[in-house]
Amino acid sequence: MTNSVIPRPNILYIHTHDIGRYAQPYGYAVPTPNIQALAEEGVLFRQAFCANPTCSASRAALLTGMYPHNNGMTGLAHRGWSLNDYSQHIVHTLRAAGYTTVLTGVQHVASHQQGEPWRVIGYDRWLGNDDPHERAIDYLESEPEAPFFLSVGFFDTHREFEPVSDAADPRYVRPPAPLPDTPETREDMARFIASARTLDAKMGAVLDALARTGLAENTLVICTTDHGIAFPAMKCTLTDHGTGVMLIVRGPGGFEGGRVIDSLVSHIDLFPTLCDLLEIDPPDWLQGVSLMPLVRGEVQAVRDEVFSEVNYHAAYEPMRAIRTPRWKYIRRFEDRTRPVLPNCDDGLSKTVWLEHGWANLAPDREALYDLIFDPNEAHNLAGEQRVSEVLDELRGRLDAWMRATGDPLLEGRVPAPSGAVVNDIDGLSPREQPLPAEG
Numbered sequence: 001m002t003n004s005v006i007p008r009p010n011i012l013y014i015h016t017h018d019i020g021r022y023a024q025p026y027g028y029a030v031p032t033p034n035i036q037a038l039a040e041e042g043v044l045f046r047q048a049f050c051a052n053p054t055c056s057a058s059r060a061a062l063l064t065g066m067y068p069h070n071n072g073m074t075g076l077a078h079r080g081w082s083l084n085d086y087s088q089h090i091v092h093t094l095r096a097a098g099y100t101t102v103l104t105g106v107q108h109v110a111s112h113q114q115g116e117p118w119r120v121i122g123y124d125r126w127l128g129n130d131d132p133h134e135r136a137i138d139y140l141e142s143e144p145e146a147p148f149f150l151s152v153g154f155f156d157t158h159r160e161f162e163p164v165s166d167a168a169d170p171r172y173v174r175p176p177a178p179l180p181d182t183p184e185t186r187e188d189m190a191r192f193i194a195s196a197r198t199l200d201a202k203m204g205a206v207l208d209a210l211a212r213t214g215l216a217e218n219t220l221v222i223c224t225t226d227h228g229i230a231f232p233a234m235k236c237t238l239t240d241h242g243t244g245v246m247l248i249v250r251g252p253g254g255f256e257g258g259r260v261i262d263s264l265v266s267h268i269d270l271f272p273t274l275c276d277l278l279e280i281d282p283p284d285w286l287q288g289v290s291l292m293p294l295v296r297g298e299v300q301a302v303r304d305e306v307f308s309e310v311n312y313h314a315a316y317e318p319m320r321a322i323r324t325p326r327w328k329y330i331r332r333f334e335d336r337t338r339p340v341l342p343n344c345d346d347g348l349s350k351t352v353w354l355e356h357g358w359a360n361l362a363p364d365r366e367a368l369y370d371l372i373f374d375p376n377e378a379h380n381l382a383g384e385q386r387v388s389e390v391l392d393e394l395r396g397r398l399d400a401w402m403r404a405t406g407d408p409l410l411e412g413r414v415p416a417p418s419g420a421v422v423n424d425i426d427g428l429s430p431r432e433q434p435l436p437a438e439g
Contacts, residue, residue, distance in 0.1 A: 007146065007147065007218060008097065008098065008099075008146075008147045008278050009147065009218045009219055009220045009251055009252045009253070009278075010146055010147050010148050010149070010150070010215060010218060010219040010220070011094070011099070011147070011148070011149045011150070011219070011220050011222065011274070012150050012152065012206070012210060012219050012220070012221045012222070013149065013150065013151045013152070013222045014152045014154075014203055014206060014207075014221065014222070014223050015059075015106075015151075015152070015153055015154070015222075015223070015224050015225060015226070016106075016153070016154040016155075016156060016157050016199050016203075016225050017055065017106065017154070017155055017156075017157050017158035017225065017226060018055075018157050018158050018159070018225065018226065018227065018228070018229050018230045018235055019157045019196060019199070019225040019229060019246060020225065020227065020228035020229045020234065020235075020241070020242075020244055020245060020246065021244050021245065021246050022176070022192070022196065022229050023035050023036075023196065023200075023246050024036040025038075025039035025040075025044055025246075025248070026044075026046070026246065029173070029174065029193075030192075030193050030196050030197075031167065031193070031196075031197055031200070032196055032197070032199070032200035033200065033204070034200045034201070034203050034204030034207060035200055035203060035223065035246075035248065037204075037207075038203075038207065038221065038223055038248050038250055039248050039258065040258040041250050041256065041257075041258060042221065042248050042249055042250025042251070042255050042256060042257075042258070042259075043248070043249050043250070043254075043255045043256070043257075043259045043260075043261060043295060044247075044248050044258075044259070044260045044261070045247040045248070045249075045261050045265050046260055046261065046262050047244075047261075047262055047263060047264050047265065047325075048224075048244070048245050048246070048247035048265045048266070048267070049240075049243045049244060049245060049264070049265070049266050049267070049306045049308060049323065050062075050226060050227045050243050050245050050266075050267045050308065051067055051068060051266060051267055051268050051307070051308055051309065052067075052068045052227075052308060052309050052310060052311075053226075053227035053228055053235055053236055053237060053238065053242035053243050053308065053310065054075075054076065054226075054227065054235075054236055054310060054312075054313045055076060055108050055226050055227070056073050056075065056076045056077040056078075056081060056108050056109055057073045057074060057075070057076075057309075057310075057311070058226040058227050058267065059107070059108050059109050059226055060072075060073035060083060060109045061073075061267055061268050062224070062267040062268065062270055062271070063089050063090050063091075063109060063271070064083065064088045064089060064090070064271065064285070065090070065268050065269075065270070065271030065272055065283075065285070065286040065287060065288050066088065066268065066285055066286070066287050067268065067287060067307070067309065067405055068309060068311065069309060069311065069405065069406075069407050069408055069409070069414065070285075070287065070405055070406070071083050071084060071085075071088060072084035072085075073109065074311035074312055074414055074416075075311060075312035075313070075416060075417075075420060075422070076108075076312070076313065076314075077108055077109055077110055077111045078108075078111050079312075079314075079420055079421050079422065079434070080111075080113070080416070080417055080419050080420030080421060080437070081312070081416075081417060081420060082109075082110065082111070082114060082120075082417070083109060083110075086110070086120060086121055086122055087122070088283070088285055089109070089121050089122055090149075090271055090274070091121060091122050091123055091124075091149060092122050093271075093275070093280060093283060094149050094274075094280075095122075095124070096280075097278060097280050098147060099147050099148060099149045100124050100125070100144070100145060100147070100148045100149070101122070101123045101124045101125070101148070101149045101151075102123060102124065102125040102126075102127060102139060102144075102148055102149065102150045102151070103118045103121070103123040103125070103126055103127065103150075103151045103153075104126070104127035104128060104129070104132040104135040104136050104139070104150075104151070104152055104153070105129060105132025105135075105136075105151075105152055105153035105154055105155070106129075106132070106153030106154060106155050107121065107151065107153055108153070108226075109121060123151075127139055132152050132153060132154060132202075133152065133154075133202035133203070133205050133206050134205075136150060136152045136206045136209070137205060137206060137209040140206070140209045140210055140213050140215060141209060141212075141213055143213075146218070152206055154199055154202060154203070156195050156196075156198050156199040156202065157192065157195050157196055157199050157225075157229070158230065159230045159345045159346070159347055160347075161188075161191035161192050161194065161195045161347075162191055162194040162195045162198060163191065163194070164187060164190050164191055164194060165194040165197075167190075167193050167194040167196075167197040168189070168190040168193035168194060168197075169190065170183070170186045170187040170189075170190040171186070173186045173187075173189045173190045173193065174186075174189070175188070175189045175231075175349070176189065176229060176231050176234060176241070177241065177376050178231070178232065178233035178234065178241055178376065178378075179231060179232065179233075179349050179352070179353075180352065182352055184348040184349065184351065184352050185348065185349045185352055187348055188231070188347055188348040188349045192229060192231075203223070207221070217252075218251075218252060219251055220249065220250070220251035220252060220253065220255065220274075220277070221248075221249065221250045221251055222247075222248075222249050222270065223246070223247070223248040223249070223250075224245055224246055224247045224248070224267070225245050225246050226245070227242055227243065227245060228241050228242040228243065228244060228245075230345040230347065231347070231349050231350075232344050232349055232350050232353050232358070235344075235345065236310060236313045236317070236343045236344065237310075238308055238309075238310060238319050238320075238321035238328075238330045239328065239330070239369070239377040240323070240328070240371075240375075240377065241376075241377070243306075243308045243321070243323070245267065247265070247267075252277075253277045253292070253295070254292075254295045254296055255295060261294060261295075263294055263300065263301040263302065263303075264301065264303050264304070264305070264306050264323070264324075264325060265291055265294070265302070265303070265306075266288060266303070266306045266307075267288075268286075268287055268288035269288035269289050269290070269291050269302070269303075270288070270291075271286055271288060272286045272288045272289060272290045273288075273290045273291040273292055275290070276290035276292040277292055287405065289302050289303055290302070304324060304325070305322055305323065305324050305397065306322075306323050307320070307321065307322055307323075307398070307401050308320075308321045308323070309321070309407075311409075311414045312414075312416060312420075312422060312437075313342075313343040313430075314342040314343050314422065314423040314430035314434070315340050315342040315343055315422055315423040315424065315425045315427065315430075316340075316413075316414075316416075316422060316425055316437075317332075317334075317340040317343055317425070318332070318333040318334060318409055318413070318414060319331065319332050319333065320333070320398055320402065320407070320409065321398075322394055322397055322398045322401065323371075324394075325371075326370065326371055326372055327368065327369065327370060327371060327390060327394060328367075328368070328369040328371055328377060329366075329367070329368050329369075329391070329394035329395065329398060330364075330366070330367040330368075331365070331366050331395075331398065332363060332364070332365050332366070333409055335365060336362060336363050337362045338359055338360060338361070338362060338426070339358060339359065339361065339363055340425055341354075341358075341359060341427065341428050341429070342423035342424070342425070342427045342428065342429060342430045342432065343430070344430075345430060346429050346430070346431060354428075359428075364380050364382065366382045366391075367380045367382055368380065368381045368382040368387060368390065368391050368394065369381065370387070416437030416438065417437075419436070420436070420437040421434035421435060421436055421437060422434055422435065422437045423435070
C-alpha cells in the first residue's frame with residue numbers, strides 16, 4: 001500500500017555489553033554471521049566511539065544525547081548513580097511523537113533501588129529480563145501497533161564468559177591487540193568468542209522474527225554495544241581499545257546497501273540523528289550532531305573530533321580524551337603510581353598481567369598517540385618536542401570542550417551521589433567489598 005505520507009519507522013535498538021568492535025564485520029576472527037548479514041544490508045560505521053567506556057555512563061550518553069558529566073551518570077547505576085532527569089531519556093521524546101516504548105533485557109541506566117527500572121526510565125511496557133531474545137520475538141509476533149521503540153539488551157559478552165566450546169579452539173585463537181600471546185590469553189579470548197557466538201545467535205533470532213512478521217521493511221535497526229571488551233587496557237580505558245564500538249544501522253532513511261562509513265561518529269549523535277530522520281524537533285539538551293547528512297552523502301564528515309571521559313567505574317579514575325582522525329590525547333586528573341586495578345574485570349588475561357608486574361606500572365598523566373603510525377596506542381609521544389604543537393593544540397581543544405560543557409572536573413573531584421559505593425582505588429579487584437563514596 002502506498003501512502004503520500006511515509007509512516008514513521010519502528011525502531012529496534014538491539015545492544016550488548018562489552019563487545020567493542022570484536023565482531024565479524026569489523027574483520028576480527030569472531031564468527032558473528034547474523035551481525036555480518038545485518039552489516040551487509042545496512043550501514044557499518046567503522047569509526048564509531050562511545051562517550052564513556054563504562055557500562056551505565058556509555059548507555060546513558062547514547063540514550064540522552066549528552067555527555068555523562070552533563071546527564072549525571074558519572075558512575076554505575078547499580079552502585080548508586082542515576083540520570084539527573086529521566087525525562088531526558090529518548091523514550092520520552094519518542095512517546096511524544098507517537099511511539100510505544102518497550103524494554104526487555106539489560107538497560108543499565110536505572111537500578112531497582114529507585115523502584116522498577118522500566119518505570120523509572122519511562123518505558124510503556126516491560127517484557128522481562130530473562131531470555132530477552134525470546135521475549136522480543138513474542139512481542140514482534142504479537143502484531144504490535146506501530147510505531148514502536150523496542151530495546152533488547154543482552155548480557156552474553158559480559159564476563160564471566162562461557163566455557164570454551166567448538167566456537168573457537170584456544171590453540172588457534174589470537175588474543176586482543178594489547179595482550180601477549182599466551183595459553184591463558186588465548187583461552188580467555190576463546191571464551192569471549194564462544195559468548196559472542198551465543199549473542200549472535202540470539203540477535204539473529206530477533207532479526208529473523210522481524211523479517212518473518214513483515215516488520216523489517218519499516219523498522220530501523222540500531223545494533224551497538226557500550227564499549228570495548230572486558231580485557232586489560234580495553235574496557236574502562238580511553239584508547240580506541242576501550243572507546244571504539246560496533247555500530248550498525250539498517251532500515252529506512254538511507255541505512256541500506258552494505259555501505260561502510262569511515263568518518264568519526266559518537267554514540268551521542270544517535271539521538272539527534274533519530275530526531276532528524278523522524279522529523280522531530282530535537283530537545284535543547286542534545287550535544288551530538290545528526291548523522292543524516294553523512295548517511296545521505298551530502299558531506300564527508302559531520303565532526304572532526306570526538307570526546308570521551310571516565311569518572312567512576314568500580315573505583316574513581318577521572319580521565320578525559322579527545323580523538324581526531326589522526327591523533328588521540330588522553331589526560332588523567334590524578335597522579336598515580338599504579339593502575340586503578342579494580343576498574344579492570346577479573347579474568348585470565350588480567351592474571352597474566354598481574355603475574356608480570358602490572359600493579360607496579362605507573363600510568364601516564366598525559367598521553368598523545370599518532371593513530372596513523374601507532375594505531376594500537378602503544379607509544380606515548382607526549383614528551384617529544386617534534387609533536388609539541390599538536391600536543392598544545394589538543395590540550396586547548398580538550399580544555400575548551402570541558403569549559404563549554406561545564407565539566408565539574410574543572411572544579412576538582414567529581415562528587416559521587418549520596419549512598420553510592422565505590423572500591424578502594426588501590427585495591428585489586430572489582431569484587432572486593434566496596435565502600436560508601438566520599439562526598
